[in-house]
Amino acid sequence: MTIEPVRKKRRPVMIALTLAVVLALIASAVVISVSTMTAQQRRESLVLLKDERLTTLDEARGKIQPAVNTYLAAYKKARNAPASREEAEKGSAKERDEFQQAIISARTALNEVQTSDTAGAEDKTVSGAVAMLGDSYQAYLDSMEGLVESYPLFEGLFRQDAGCSGLFVGSKAANLRERQTLLAQAAVQCREAVNQLKQSKNVSYVEFARTLDNQIAQLETHAETTAKSEENYNEFVRLKDEYVKKIDDATARNAPDAEYRTIADELKALNTRIKNNRSEFDFAAKRYVNGVRDMPTLVEDVFTKDVADQIKHHDAVIPIRVQVLKDALDAELAE
């Protein structure tokens, strides 16, 4: 009778203890296996990122440049057929499509890299490297997309559609005022296209459009100066004739010396005006000629210099970004 209460008390304690220990065992086993599993999963995801996704990203980028070149060549060929801008765009639609596909693949590959599970990384190195790679890669894709998108506009600037070729007035004008008027008319139409080009996603086009816009403004100023100088000159010729008449008249009248001196002073002032007019004309004319002469080079430089430099820039930056990410992943995977 004395044992029973004790026994009755002990049994629940025993059960509780057993349960607690068993639970603790299960819990620790679960914790261990879960953390091993998540560690394993994380490792696998990091390895996947490093070995597969980054390779896919690199391959996707490798396909962009050829696709750009193929499209540009196809469009130019179609346009030179000759064809209008719309026809040329139709004629190069296939290449344009292929480029778009390459861009989509590259963006998908980038997205895969950016959404890789790098969570739990002990430091910001991996996520930071992913973000910086994403930034540079994105900038590259945007600039190439802009290069293709705005190409018809750029290519057509000095054709009929944009009418910037009207800036080369040449021998169409009978005098400098007419030249100035023709230039101003061409500038209005051309500037519209130039301003459109300023909205491009590609910086090379934007910078070119900015420079061209300023060049046009300079041409307009110089054209105005030279036209005005020419008009001034005609006025000077008229004034000179007047003075010749005045002197003849004074001589006929046997005019006093004072009148001759006044005429001489006025002539001196006129001479100064002629000299200054001449200097302004020379200054503006020289710059006008240089501006027109340098314009083709300005256009050429967009692809031979600026775009080439841009591509070189991305070719330098992106591989380093990829390598940094790979090294960051290696650091994470080190054991």
Add this chain to the structure above:
Amino acid sequence: MGDKSLEETASAPGRGSSKRTAIIAVLLVAALVAVGIGTWFALSRPAGTDRADVLRLDKHRVIVDNSMNLYDPLVQQFSGRYSNAISEKAGQPEEEKVLSLDRERIVRESAANRDRLEQMSESPALKDQKVAESFNRFKDQYTAVIAYNDQLLINTANIYRSVGGPCAALHSSLNVASESYSEDYVKSADECLAALGTAKDGADAETTTLLTEVESVIRGQRDKQQEVLNSKDPLERLAKSTVAAVALLDINEAFGKAQATYETASKDKYTKIIENANSSNTEFEGVLKKSLEQFDAASGEGK
């Protein structure tokens, strides 16, 4: 019934107690094993990562070293875009855009590099005295490279904003033969000098020297043109303007000299910084390699 149950219950403690002892023993062992596994699991990782820490530190070293190669293309892009925005007078919003995009990219780059160095300095592998010493040198030298590039960013912006901005117009867009040349020159030169003055804010010694030299050349020319303006007598005016025009001929030489001095000085400075960084990197790499070899040798003996 009552008897039977009593007997049963009475006999239970005897058999039960031995069973209970066994269960307790099993439970105890199980608990001990669980605790043991837990402790091993908890302790084994930090204990076993000494070698991994060194490996990790080495990878971070490679990352920092490799990241330095990004400055060149990034700074080039920034200076190209900024100079275009300034020289083509793209306007304040466009300049701000270049600053916030291309300059900020480099600022972020430097911040990331500093973070990487900070993170490296928390590595457990630095408990090793030799590794720590070598790392500190590495950190100092690479911090200098980062600081150089940060300063370069300021210098570039300041030079373009002044020399490439209001000062560029001075010798390209004014008509020397014009009647109002002296007046135009003095006006433009004053704008240029004001820009040069503010450009010295935050500039380093080399850039300040460059800006000061450009400043003195422009001030000299400006004062000569001012003398032309001051002279009332036409003949004196002519004489002064001839002197001023002749002085202009020397300006390119003076600018060329200032530019050459600047380029040599900043190139020398950078070369030295890079050399120091490279040698600290090589040394650090060697120390880490040796540390790894020691680990490998130790684990080899263990087997």
